[in-house]
Amino acid sequence: TNLAKTSITPLIPRIMVGDDDHDSNHQAADTMEQSLSYQNSTINSDDEKNNRNNRSCPWAKIFVGVILLAVVVFVIFDSLTTKYITSGFQTFLEWIQTNLVAGLFAFMGVYFVATVAFIPGSILTLGSGFVFGKAVGLGPGVALATAAVFVGASLGAIVSFLLGRYLLKDWVGRKLVQKYPIIKALDEAFEQNGFRIFVLLRLSPIIPFNAINYIGGVTSIKLIHYTVALIFILPGTVLYCFIGATAGSLTESENAVSGPVAIASIVVGIIFGLLAIFAVSYYAKTEFNKIVSEQELQEQEGVSAGDPEDEDEPENQGDD
Numbered sequence: 162t163n164l165a166k167t168s169i170t171p172l173i174p175r176i177m178v179g180d181d182d183h184d185s186n187h188q189a190a191d192t193m194e195q196s197l198s199y200q201n202s203t204i205n206s207d208d209e210k211n212n213r214n215n216r217s218c219p220w221a222k223i224f225v226g227v228i229l230l231a232v233v234v235f236v237i238f239d240s241l242t243t244k245y246i247t248s249g250f251q252t253f254l255e256w257i258q259t260n261l262v263a264g265l266f267a268f269m270g271v272y273f274v275a276t277v278a279f280i281p282g283s284i285l286t287l288g289s290g291f292v293f294g295k296a297v298g299l300g301p302g303v304a305l306a307t308a309a310v311f312v313g314a315s316l317g318a319i320v321s322f323l324l325g326r327y328l329l330k331d332w333v334g335r336k337l338v339q340k341y342p343i344i345k346a347l348d349e350a351f352e353q354n355g356f357r358i359f360v361l362l363r364l365s366p367i368i369p370f371n372a373i374n375y376i377g378g379v380t381s382i383k384l385i386h387y388t389v390a391l392i393f394i395l396p397g398t399v400l401y402c403f404i405g406a407t408a409g410s411l412t413e414s415e416n417a418v419s420g421p422v423a424i425a426s427i428v429v430g431i432i433f434g435l436l437a438i439f440a441v442s443y444y445a446k447t448e449f450n451k452i453v454s455e456q457e458l459q460e461q462e463g464v465s466a467g468d469p470e471d472e473d474e475p476e477n478q479g480d481d
């Protein structure tokens with residue numbers, strides 16, 4: 162009897178310790194569940210607030226979008242029929258010849274509006290080279306025209322970017338990025354490597370400048386990267402301003418891009434355009450592979466997280 166008592170007695174604290182560990186594990190699990198539920202509730206409340214904010218101002222987006230669409234339709238219709246915009250640009254450039262200082266700042270404003278309104282700026286760029294080159298000489302004129310074009314185009318590009326992000330970014334994120342992994346991969350490629358991609362796009366003169374500004378706003382590229390990449394429009398701007406400055410008249414400057422210059426510009430544009438497409442494809446594929454591997458890892462973690470609960474049952478039965 163004494164032997165039985167001495168053999169049983171050491172087992173009692175072990176069983177009690179095992180029960181305490183089991184209870185502490187359950188308490189830790191309950192604490193983790195409470196923290197996760199709190200985080201999920203916080204995220205859900207933030208999502209509800211964002212959805213409420215998005216629903217509270219759809220009319221403002223619709224109003225801005227309708228005005229912008231009407232302007233684009235008018236520009237396309239005018240370029241095919243009456244050409245009021247082209248003749249207005251010619252009159253404006255002639256006015257700059259007699260009002261150089263005021264015309265410089267007015268030119269920046271007009272170029273800014275043209276960029277936002279999808280109006281092609283090639284006429285203004287070539288015309289500025291002719292006007293400022295005739296007024297202050299070839300070298301200083303090209304430099305002055307390049308600076309004016311760069312300021313007006315850059316400010317217009319930034320506003321276009323912000324308009325594209327304001328009007329369409331939320332819709333694209335909800336309808337496309339969250340549903341389709343390939344779109345999500347493209348979006349993350351622009352977020353991680355947007356600067357390199359936009360550098361190549363800006364170096365290509367055949368990429369529509371005004372359209373790519375709005376498209377950039379729809380992606381997740383950072384504003385600072387988008388803005389810094391605008392520096393790379395300078396080579397093409399200098400080339401077009403120089404071509405305009407060497408023209409014999411304002412009318413001739415509008416048709417100055419022809420012959421070998423046009424061929425060289427197209428070839429360079431195609432090269433950088435293809436490089437940009439290759440970069441987008443490469444970075445998107447890389448991000449897509451990351452997304453797939455992350456999803457597989459999450460699934461494996463979910464399965465492994467469920468295994469300890471299944472293993473606790475036989476241990477508890479053995480303790481009982």
